[in-house]
Amino acid sequence: MASIESILTETRVFPPADAFARQANVSGMDGYEALCRQAESDYEGFWANLARQHIDWKKPFTRTLDESGAPFYKWFDDGELNVSYNCLDRHLASKGDKTALIFEADDGSVTQVTYKELHARVCQFANGLKSLGVEQGDRVIVYMPMSIEAVVAMQACARIGAIHSVVFGGFSAKSLFERIEDARAKVIVTADESLRGGKAVPLKHAVDEALAMGDTSCVERVVVYRRSGGDIAWGGRDLWWHELAQTQAETCEPVWVSAEHPLFILYTSGSTGKPKGVQHSTGGYLLGAMLSMLWVFDAKPDSDVYWCTADVGWITGHTYVAYGPLSLGMTEVIFEGIPTFPHAGRFWETVAKHKVTTFYTAPTAIRSLIKLGSDLPAQYDLSSLRLLGTVGEPINPEAWMWYQQVIGGGRCPVVDTWWQTETGSHMIAPLPGAVPTKPGSCTLPLPGIMAAITDEHGGPVEKGHGGFLVIQRPFPSQLRTLWGDPDRFRKTYFPEELGGKTYLAGDSAHRDDDGYFWIMGRIDDVLNVSGHRLGTMEIESALVANPRVAEAAVVGRPHEIKGEAVVAYVVLKGTRPVGEEAKKIVAELRDWVGKEIGPIAKPDEIRFGDNLPKTRSGKIMRRLLRAIAKGEEITQDVSTLENPAILDQLKEAVK
Numbered sequence: 001m002a003s004i005e006s007i008l009t010e011t012r013v014f015p016p017a018d019a020f021a022r023q024a025n026v027s028g029m030d031g032y033e034a035l036c037r038q039a040e041s042d043y044e045g046f047w048a049n050l051a052r053q054h055i056d057w058k059k060p061f062t063r064t065l066d067e068s069g070a071p072f073y074k075w076f077d078d079g080e081l082n083v084s085y086n087c088l089d090r091h092l093a094s095k096g097d098k099t100a101l102i103f104e105a106d107d108g109s110v111t112q113v114t115y116k117e118l119h120a121r122v123c124q125f126a127n128g129l130k131s132l133g134v135e136q137g138d139r140v141i142v143y144m145p146m147s148i149e150a151v152v153a154m155q156a157c158a159r160i161g162a163i164h165s166v167v168f169g170g171f172s173a174k175s176l177f178e179r180i181e182d183a184r185a186k187v188i189v190t191a192d193e194s195l196r197g198g199k200a201v202p203l204k205h206a207v208d209e210a211l212a213m214g215d216t217s218c219v220e221r222v223v224v225y226r227r228s229g230g231d232i233a234w235g236g237r238d239l240w241w242h243e244l245a246q247t248q249a250e251t252c253e254p255v256w257v258s259a260e261h262p263l264f265i266l267y268t269s270g271s272t273g274k275p276k277g278v279q280h281s282t283g284g285y286l287l288g289a290m291l292s293m294l295w296v297f298d299a300k301p302d303s304d305v306y307w308c309t310a311d312v313g314w315i316t317g318h319t320y321v322a323y324g325p326l327s328l329g330m331t332e333v334i335f336e337g338i339p340t341f342p343h344a345g346r347f348w349e350t351v352a353k354h355k356v357t358t359f360y361t362a363p364t365a366i367r368s369l370i371k372l373g374s375d376l377p378a379q380y381d382l383s384s385l386r387l388l389g390t391v392g393e394p395i396n397p398e399a400w401m402w403y404q405q406v407i408g409g410g411r412c413p414v415v416d417t418w419w420q421t422e423t424g425s426h427m428i429a430p431l432p433g434a435v436p437t438k439p440g441s442c443t444l445p446l447p448g449i450m451a452a453i454t455d456e457h458g459g460p461v462e463k464g465h466g467g468f469l470v471i472q473r474p475f476p477s478q479l480r481t482l483w484g485d486p487d488r489f490r491k492t493y494f495p496e497e498l499g500g501k502t503y504l505a506g507d508s509a510h511r512d513d514d515g516y517f518w519i520m521g522r523i524d525d526v527l528n529v530s531g532h533r534l535g536t537m538e539i540e541s542a543l544v545a546n547p548r549v550a551e552a553a554v555v556g557r558p559h560e561i562k563g564e565a566v567v568a569y570v571v572l573k574g575t576r577p578v579g580e581e582a583k584k585i586v587a588e589l590r591d592w593v594g595k596e597i598g599p600i601a602k603p604d605e606i607r608f609g610d611n612l613p614k615t616r617s618g619k620i621m622r623r624l625l626r627a628i629a630k631g632e633e634i635t636q637d638v639s640t641l642e643n644p645a646i647l648d649q650l651k652e653a654v655k
């Protein structure tokens, strides 16, 4: 790994503006460094103090960290709490009438609920689940559109100690079936249809299909929220949400659980085909959510209007929609639709409409909106914004700059947050009133997060050289195990090669002279070209730095002489080129990459498409691109693909 060459040459630095730093929850590098020092000098004391300060415990914990079963770590495990209580009940006295959720529907209609109302709805639904026989530890699948009800369902599970497993509404019946089977779910909560971009997605129908795919006798009931009123089939296990909930009492005593009680499972893709059921805890997870809201988003519960665009089907939608904002008593926007419906200004229109202060989205969304034109944001009043965040993939410096200048008006800090489904909350991200930002870097670890870069034996790596991104001490919000597969948990995240106690993130990264982290991509996406290791994402970043290019994805293809060849799939800002025009642009882009990074990184082949194959969550499907690059027949599941037609374009080489 030590030979991975990192070639980003970004030199712009943006220190926090004085006005922002003055009001920040953590102000100045002094403030940040003081927290880091506390963590270093008394690691357990640091976390214990924060856990006592921010969480309401029913029974206080006396043990902070138990490492005896490493890597199956336990935090605060003799303490008892309830996450739903921490998100709702404790705010009722002081802010019961405050708006908790602003639901912005696909068609632009708005529904608001206060903390008091949300509490009542969560209690009713929790009582409803109890009436169906759901008990502490039972699994409940939530296969829902973005909605108030999705949050209610998750919070209701938390309230009674049931373990939710949210399945993204864009996943196919097959994926749903696999998750039902793996978790042995007792109840499924779904909707008739979801509405996105004016189109109905048949969720209930997919549930029916999934339940017919094998032994699903574990599922006793299917609760159906009526969203669209569309036609659905009805069977013996089915039950309407409103009929279940409306007769229930509006209070429900929380079930107090151990801090180590599983709050949820969330399936995520690994390097193999079978999704992994990432299992999170109650106490440590909640602490990570709260601290990162306060530190990274500089949350101001009394004045912020917060909007995270992620779907609750992903970890971002768990930590930064369903739990984090509510645990602090914030007002947040929940968005049902897509960024481009009914027009390409929808995001910015929604920011203006609700006077959003804090906006959190993915680089892929930013890049697609850049492509649609910088004049759009100018049509809306974005002056309410005070902080911008990104997550999910490295953001290329050009997109970062556009976000900072065109959306943030040069006024708002941009927080690039590195973390994973497995880490539960932000790990490496700037504290915006303290840490100067650099476009394309997620900057420095949060206080208490012992992130480092090592070689494959856990040894140190020099600055500027790439290596494995690891976290060297256990931290409260980390995954506890993989559901039903502790062996895979240990092997994947705590490999023997690294000593068995260091968390291996699965990313490669390097640090610059200031100690800033630059994520280079997944370990499995690192190419070896003629003995040189190159991060595919770096090549992509170089390509998208070209003014012609809107988006790019790079994969490796086995090559007899070089080991691997670089294949780039490119989306231009204009129309897709063909013939001589395409050849000319290929030559230009190869030279461009040669100049940006070095001749070694020049793509051996470049193909053009109107778009890239992405899952509905916006992740580029690299495995698919690798198959196309090799000219293989596509045999993998493309059910989560947003735009299957694009595959035919990308099969066409430029000749």
Ligand code: WT7
Residues within 6 Å of the ligand: 268, 315, 316, 390, 391, 392, 393, 394, 395, 416, 417, 418, 419, 420, 421, 422, 442, 505, 506, 507, 519, 521, 522
């Ligand atoms: C992987 C985790 C964390 C919520 C969304 C994705 C990549 C994530 C960044 C970032 C560079 C990033 C990593 C990571 N990633 N955030 N700010 N900069 N890369 O969660 O699906 O579990 O994916 O996403 O490769 O390992 P996830």
